[in-house]
Amino acid sequence: MTDMTRRSLVGLGMALPLLGQINWANATLPSPAAETGPARINYNESPWGPSSAAREAMREGIGLCGRYPYDAQYRLIDTFAAEHGLAADQVQVFCGSKLALQHAVMAFTGARSLVVPEPSYEAPAEAAAGRGTQVHSVALNAHHAHDVDAMLAADRTAGLIYLCNPNNPTGTVTPRQDIERLLARKPAGSVVLVDEAYIHFSDAQSCIGLVKEHPELLVLQTFSKLYGMAGARLGLAIGQAPLLQRLEAYDGQNVAPAPTLLAGLASLQDRRLVPQRKADNARLRDQTIAWLTERGWRCTASQANCFMIDLRSPGQPVVERLAEEGVLVGRIWPSWPNWVRVSVGDERDMQRFREAFAKVAGR
């Protein structure tokens, strides 16, 4: 979805809550708009927002806003690096992982092409197209995993090979041995980017551990999804130092906002957050998929906070009719016109989805 479309949706009554309306003391309710507005299960956001500890840290961070918060950024980097057995210069902070993704496209493609799965997160292909870089789209395989052999064969001189694991929009996971095969067989000089925006929801093993042996592997993670901080903008790039230095050419050692950094740190330090939210998301997702399956609808085998439904006829009219019922679901990918993406919200969002879907799709 383009920024203009987002703008017009906000203008059409999907307004964001005014700052003064937010009940900051209540950590479990993201905003009053969630109570009265449409069910927003369209952007793979968290229905729970930042954790209580993250909200507290954000308030503390306001007091630091008069100065550049490099200290907080180094603390975040050190904490993350220690947890993953990395050196501090193997972790780089971005104001959202999308920015890191766009910078990776700028740094590693140009004359050399980009290889992407299809359907997948469009940001890298869009960034490449904007610069006239050739993009090779390779269809997911029959299990909706990346077809790594076809991706390898697409262009033996590719500059960047993009993997999204779990994949947005399908939520499906690509087996570890396939990713390792791709890394072992990739052409020299091709950078492999594994986008792990949704990894915390899944049982898949992160590729961060592979960074040590692969100088041309870049892994991205974000605080926008499970950690519920999409509006705070915090993403991490993990790779060997020389690779990250190539990214830095486009970011110039930027620093993220202090409240964001402290909230990220508090989220990492909260040991219960990932297992709790992972379990809640899985329960709500699997209940919804079971409900759809019982009614004859096929869904992707998701391990993320989104999944796709095969509507067996063009999906766009269904998206529009659901919106009329007050349920905003995700978009359609042109290569899969009959499938619609649904994000996993909270209990109430998913109940509203079931009611609206039953009415609209009539089963």
Ligand code: PLP
């Ligand atoms: N990567 C994937 C696969 C995504 O789906 C998204 C956002 O939806 C992003 C990256 C961007 O996330 P961020 O909010 O960290 O920029």
